[in-house]
Amino acid sequence: MIVHVTPRTEPVVIVGGGQSGLAAARAGLTAGLRPVVLHAGVEPVGSWPDYYDSLTLFSPARYSALPGLDFGGDPERYPSRDEVVAYLRRYAAGLDADVRTGVRVTAVRSRPDGGYLVHTDAGDELAAAGVVAASGSFGNPYLPVLPSQERYAGELCHVADYRRPDPYAGRRVVVVGAGNSAVQVAHELAGYADVTLATRAPVRFLPQRIRGRDLHHWLRVTGADLLPRPVLTRLVRHAAVLDTGIYRDAIAAGAPARRAMFTAFTDDGVVWSDGRTERVDAVVFATGYRPHLDYLAPLGTLDRGLPRQRAGISTTHPGLGYLGLEFQRSFSSNTLRGVGRDAAYVTAALAAHVSGRSRRRPAARRAAASGRP
Structure with a gap:
């Protein structure tokens, strides 16, 4: 059931229309927000069409769906790149959300009233009650520089x-x-x-199958998929x-x-x-990627390109959230199978912010942080 939490007319703008942005849109609707998804590409399928042709998911279809829509077909198969693209098309089509493609966000700035102004490459400004940065990292590949x-x-x-x-x-x-x-x-x-x-x-190497079951089965039943980063990094060193x-x-x-x-x-x-x-x-x-967040530079919330955040909630700007960061809340945070959980968490915090439920006196916030009454 959708619970309406805010009388404000401004939407929550979600930057990026890939798996993270679509999951955020669904979670935002459920939380009573009015999400507007701005995606630079021609259709809301993220960067998946641009990955190499032979790419397949590392998890079976039964563990690789976003909330609200199964992959369909053989649940034990490893979906191909093109299957993921088709799945995200279906997912976007089933959302009752405002999804705008061909719109690249160039800057996000704070407003005096506590909201945000979202600027696009078309010269438009969109007032927002909150912002979710869900633009992923494919647009920011990390290329080391070696001598000569x-x-x-x-x-x-x-x-x-x-x-x-x-x-x-x-x-x-x-x-x-x-x-x-x-x-x-x-x-x-x-x-x-x-x-x-x-x-x-x-x-x-890590075995894909253990005792006849895919590794992701064991990650699910043991709860390892939900382990927070500090615990996981102690268990998995490499x-x-x-x-x-x-x-x-x-x-x-x-x-x-x-x-x-x-x-x-x-x-x-x-x-x-x-x-x-x-x-x-x-x-x-093949040296990985870094978060693609240059449009947040005007806010001063980045530290050497990385967001200052905790579990996807900005530690510098109320009403600003993140999705799709590696190890954001768990091992699976930046995957199809895990981003839905993070989306629910982040949008719940944004819903509380835009409705005023998170606004407390500074002294009360400091007391809560220190554990004092």
């Missing part, structure tokens, strides 16, 4: 720009990274090119690649080979850690 990188004349890209292996056929390629995407892409390329996977430490054995066996067989990370570039290749140089046609960095 600017001299390298070969092809250098981030995995965000990689689509398929065909253009690399017959070439010498180095893939940098030790995560799921790096290993998947290096394995795929090894069927077409001479490939080395460059990592700072040996790749660690990132690991989900694997049925295919990737571990392939690397052991040298297809792709694995070497310690190179230390520098040359004009036409790389310098390996043992000092040897090698000609390399292309280097693909």
Whole structure:
């Protein structure tokens, strides 16, 4: 049941129309808010169409749905990129929310009355009672800079720009990274090119299936999927690649080979850690992403590009929330299977803010924070 909590006419603006933004829109409607989703792309499916062609989810369909809509089909399959795109289209179509595509948010500024002004690339201003930054990180790939990188004349890209292996056929390629995407892409390329996977430490693997069940079954039944970041980081010290054995066996067989990370570039290749140089046609960095939040810079809420927040709630600006951050509240926060829980949490806080329920005297807030009556 939808509970109406605020007489204010301003919407809560959700920046980003991918899985996080759509989950926020649904949760916002349930919380009695009036969400407006602003998405820069041509349709509200996030960055999924831009991922590499062979990408599949790491979790089965039964564990990969947003609140309110199952994936359908075989619940044990691992949905492909295109299946996820089709699923998000269905999800957006079923929302009774104002979803605007082709609208890029360029800046968010505070209003004197405590609300926000959201500026777009079309020159429009939208008054908002609150803002949810759900723009993800695909638009902000992290590309490390190594010595002499600017001299390298070969092809250098981030995995965000990689689509398929065909253009690399017959070439010498180095893939940098030790995560799921790096290993998947290096394995795929090894069927077409001479490939080395460059990592700072040996790749660690996590079994995809345990006692005949997918790992995500065990994460669900044990509650590990909900562990907060401080607990999880004590239990899991290093990132690991989900694997049925295919990737571990392939690397052991040298297809792709694995070497310690190179230390520098040359004009036409790389310098390996043992000092040897090698000609390399292309280097693909699978080195992750950073939150894409430059439009929040006018608020002063970013610290070296990262938001100052706790569990998705801004610690600097009331009425500002975040979704889709890695480890925002749990291991699954930035995934299809986990973002719905975070969306309910963040929008409940925003609903309390815009209705005035969260407004207390400063002394009372300080007392609550310290545990004093």
